[in-house]
Amino acid sequence: MSAPKRVKRAISGWVVLNKPYDMTSTQAVGKVRWLFSAAKAGHAGTLDPLATGILPIALGEATKAVPQVQDGTKVYRFAIAWGSATTTDDTEGAVIATSDVRPDRAALEAVLPAFTGTILQRPPIFSALKIDGERAYDLARAGEVVELAPREIDVDAITLLEHGSESSVLEVTCGKGTYVRSLARDIGEALGTRGHVSLLHRSAVGPFNDADALTIDQLEALTLEERDRLLKPVWSGFVDLPEVRLDALQATAVRHGNSVLLTGAGAPVTLDECWASFKGEVLATGWVEFGQFQPRRVFN
Structure with a gap:
């Protein structure tokens, strides 16, 4: 059976x-x-x-x-292996370029400020981004030439944790869409050498x-x-978003997708993004405009 x-x-x-x-x-x-x-x-x-x-x-x-x-904000700890670039910008790909240059600690720390703030980054060709409906990594594996335009990303901080002649360990705090593999590649090139990610651990998401x-x-x-x-x-x-607590009548209206007027001392007048609750349970995500909570997505 x-x-x-x-x-x-x-x-x-x-x-x-x-x-x-x-x-x-x-x-x-x-x-x-x-x-x-x-x-x-x-x-x-x-x-x-x-x-x-x-x-x-x-x-x-x-x-x-x-x-x-x-x-939400993400935090990664990663190692850059110095001296070689790969097709995937990590250890999975084939080596496509090498360099005998090994950066010292001072040189590495000096270039890191250039990789913080809002910067332009070219994603790896082996990525899940779509080109004309096809995943970039599928096109790359099929041997096609893949060209991805640079995109704006936000890097809050990047810190050197350990440095050695063959590899260095860094930590980066960044926003959505950041490719750590691209950071490793670009940092290597900025130092006049080559580099790829040899270790990657994400320690926080939102x-x-x-x-x-x-x-x-x-x-x-x-x-x-x-x-x-x-x-x-x-x-x-949702702990990083403001919470709007509703009473029973308001909760019933929101469950049906209707907006509700927020009352009481301290009721918000405007919020770009928030979530509404009733007795500790999620009712909806949405925003507040002119003192009214406007549901965007209702939870069962």
């Missing part, structure tokens, strides 16, 4: 996964979804297969909060960081009930 079909559950919340090395983000989501028997799952911010670290996985209603978490993280091995060792108790609530994805 075949095993009984697994019942998918309408469970909601966040799993802050420490994604292992050599696993795609899609594979990680599939594994976590299976472990929780969740009917619906998604992730906030793709990690390269060779990268480790924070991959926020949304179950159920938390998938509606993915855009807010995905747009409100989630390494302190919250669970490994797949840890999850596999637990019962389903124990896993459920480790789920972070849907609202934990």
Whole structure:
């Protein structure tokens, strides 16, 4: 007899996964979804297969909060291997250029300010960006010439943690759309040498960081009930946004997609982005205009 079909559950919340090395983000989501028997799952911010670290996985209603978490600030710790450039700008690709130049600490620290603030960055050709509907990495693997235009990114800070003649370890705090592989490539070129990422760990995404993280091995060792108790609530994805608390009548209106007038001392008049709650539960994301909360996305 075949095993009984697994019942998918309408469970909601966040799993802050420490994604292992050599696993795609899609594979990680599939594994976590299976472990929780969740009917619906998604992730906030793709990690390269060779990268480790924070991959926020949304179950159920938390998938509606993915855009807010995905747009949050990210922190990466990465190593640059000096002396060679690769097709993928990391260890997965073939070497395409080499250099005998090895930067010293002073030279490296001197160029880092040029990579902070709002800067232009050319994404790696092996990336998930689309060109005429096709993924850049698919075109690159097929041997086609891939040209990606530079894009504006925001880098809040970049710090040198360790320096050696063959590699250096840095930490970067940055916004959405930043490619660390491109940073490594461009820093190497700015120093008159070549470089590629040899280690990459994401330590924070929006409100989630390494302190919250669970490994797949840890999850596999637990019962389903124990896993459920480790789920972070849907609202934990919004802790960086203002919260608007509603009463019962307002909550009913918002559940039907209607705007509501906010009353009481301290009620906001204008907010570009916020979330509304009732008795601690997420009702909707939206904004406040002329003292009215306008729902953008309603949660069940």
